[in-house]
Amino acid sequence: MAVYNSSSSLTCPPSNIHIEINAENGDITPSLVACRTASQKWSIIEATSSDPSKPHQMILNGHSSKDELLNEYEQKLEDVRELLNSEELQNQIESLMLVDAIQRLGVDYHFQEEIEAILRRHYVAATTCVDGYTYYTLHNLSLFFRLMRQHGFCIPADIFNNFKGKDGTFEGKLKQDIRGLMELYEAAQLGIEGEDILDEAAKFSGQIVGNRLKHPYHKSIARFSAKKYIRDLQDINGWEKTLKxxxxxxxxxxKTAHQQELTQISMWWKDLGLVEEFKQARNQPLKWYTWSMASLSDPSMSEERLELTKSITFVYIIDDIFDLYGTPEELSAFTQAVKRYETC
Structure with a gap:
């Protein structure tokens, strides 16, 4: 079991956040423990019951063996791929709902080609037909707009003018369409400078549903919010069960891959010896790894996450050297050396 402590490096709060991660099932258990010292950092502590030199075992989640889990996993991937290629969903709005669910669950990296094909069909259909956008409801149009912009398709913001009244403001009757307003709020997060209508949309929808969308999809990380989305996903369209x-x-x-990577980073950091060399510097391998995990979410990019984490580690250490250790003369010489290196 890995144990993580979080506390300020400058002052000692009344208590520390103490988090235990069960290596068997991955459950996270937070609790409060007394603060020990003012210099304690957010760090990984090796519990006596675990051996960090041993890789984490695959979490079987009810399966009798790793092979059984992986075989069923591959079958589920194929089932969802067949759903995406189904002729019944070719140009229906339900195909966009399926793409959205796949993204929110953080498994879209498996289906990039299929998702691209679906979105391109919708884009062509909407942009080549007369009044191609008018048949959408507020929810459907907002979903269409958000997915298109997220994937680089050029969709004008003025398509939402259809939902404005004669006075140039969004129609009051839309206030009853909570589902549509929530999706409109999400879509408005992808506005660019000068698109006033999206600013208006965000303000209009946010006044009604903003408290329910403190973390819009475009500004959150699917891997961190997937568990909640799994609980909220309703079995309405028939494909939700397979996707869940x-x-x-x-x-x-x-999770198994991330645990193994975190173990590698922890051992690398410990073997590096800088934690002993710079005792006042931050000792936060979990935090450094989280940056990489969030920015490189595809599980296959293990080597990239490890290398990026190491680079991030040195950014923090250099920052601490400037804040805590170096004299002005030493830091000036160090800065000049870096500048010379950059110009080589």
């Missing part, structure tokens, strides 16, 4: 099962398996497969 895949998402749960993918979650455990990815």
């Amino acid at each position: 099962e895949l998402a749960k398996m993918d979650y455990y497969v990815a």
